[in-house]
Amino acid sequence: MEKIVAETARAVSFLSRLPAPDRFFPEDAVPAAQSARTYPLAGVIVALPAAALLFLLLSIGLDALFASALAVAVQVLTTGALHEDGLADCADGFGGGRDRDRVLAIMKDSSIGAYGCLAVVFSLLLRVAGVAAIASATHALPAALALIAVAVVSRTAMVWHWHVLPAAKPDGVAASAGQPDSEAAGFAMVAGALLGGLLSLPAAGIGGAITALLLAAILCSGFVRMTSRRIHGHTGDTIGATQQICEIVSLLGLALWV
Template sequence: MREYMRDIARAVAFLSRIPVSPSFFAGYDGKLGPVSRAFPLAGLLIAAPGAAAFGLLLALHADPLMAALLALTVQTVSTGALHEDGLSDTADGLGGGKDRERALAIMKDSRIGTYGAAALILSFGLRAAAMAAIARHAAPIDATIAMLAVAVLSRGAMVWHWHVLPSAKPDGVAASAGQPDGDAMQVALITTLVLVTLLIWSSLGISSLISSLLVAALATFFVNRHVRQRLSGHTGDTIGATQQICEIASLCTLAMCV
C-alpha cells in the first residue's frame, strides 16, 4: 500500500504540473509502466481543482457554458495541456501522414498543423458543450462528480491503450518509460471500474453508468485498432489522444443520458 501511494504521487507528477515532494522519487528508476496502475486515481486528484471550480460556479448560478469553459481552463493549467498536445500531434500525424514513417515524422514535429488545430477546437468545444448540458439537467454536485468520473475513466483508457499496443518507436519517449504489464493494467482497470461506479451511479444513475462505460470501452477499442493499423503501435502522443477521445466520448454520453 505504501508503494501504491508513492505511485499515485509519481503519477500526479507525470500527468500534471501539480507540485509533488521529491521524497516520493527517492530510489525511483524513472519507469512509468508500474506507476500507470495509479493513473485512474491520479486522474481523480488532478481533475479535482477544475471540478471544484465547475461546481462552485454552478452553485453561484453562473451560466453553464461559461462555467464549463472556466473549469476546462483550470484543468488545462493543472495538466499543462499534456493530453491536448498528444491529441493535436496525433491528429496531424494520422491526418497528414500518407504512410507510417511520414505520420510518425509529423507527430514528432512540435509545430501544429490544420488537423491538430481542428482537433483542439473540437475537443474543447465538445467537452464544454457536454459539461454545460449536464449542468443544465443535473444538480451542481452531480455535474461536478461527472467531471471527476470522466477524468478517472479516461486515465484508465490510457493504460489499456498503452498496454495492448507495442511501442511504435523503440527509441521513443513511451518506449523508454516502460510499458504497463498485465498486473498494472488490471489494477488500473479495476480501480477505474470501482471509482466510476461509485461516482456515476450515486449521482446520475445506473443507465448513465452503463452507457458511459460502454461508450468509453468502444471508443478506446476503435482508437487502439486504428492506431495499430496506421502506426503499428502506440506513442506518447497516441496515449494522450486516447485520454482526450475517451473524455469527449464519455462526457457526450453522460450529457445525452441526464
C-alpha cells in the same frame, strides 16, 4: 498502502503540473509505466481543481455554460495541455501522413497543422458542451463528480492503450517509460470502472454510468486498432489522444441520461 500513495504521486506528477513531494522520486524509482495502475486515482486528483471550481460557480448561480468553460480551462492549465498536445500531433500525423514513417515524422514535429488545430478546437468545444449539458440538467455536486468521473475513465483508457500496443519507436519517450504489465493494466481497469461508475451515479444514474463506460471502451478499442494499423504501436501522443477521445465520449454517455 504506502506503495500506492507513492505510485499515485508519481502518476499525478507525470500527468499534470501539480507538485509532488521529492520523497516519492527516489534515485532508483521504477519506470513511469509501473505507476500506471494508479492512473484512475491520479485522475481524481488531477480533476479536483476543475471540479471544485465548477461546484463553486454553479453553487453561486453562474450560467452552466460559462462555468463549464472555466472548469475545462482550469483542467487544461492543470495538465499543461499535455493530452491536447498529443491529440493535435495524432490528428496531424494520421491526417497528413500516407505511410508509417511519414505519420511518425509529422507527429514528432513540434509545429501544429490544420488537422491538429481543428482537433483541439473540437475537443474543447465538445468537452465544454458536455460538461454544460450535465451541469444545466443537474445540481452543482453531481456535475462536479461527473467531471471527476470522466477524468478517471479517460485515464483508465490510457493505460489500456499503453498496455495492449508495443512502442511504435524503440527510441521514443513512450518506450523509455516502459509498458504497463498485465497486473498493472488489470488493476487500473477494475479501479477505473468502479470509481468512474460510482462517481457518475449522482448525475446520470446506473444507465449513464454504464453508457459512459461502454462508449469509452468502444472508442478506445477502435483507436487502438487504428493506431496499430497506421504506426504499429503506441507513442506518448497516441496515449494522450486516447485520453481526449475517451473523455469526450464519456461526457456524451452521461449527458444522454441526465
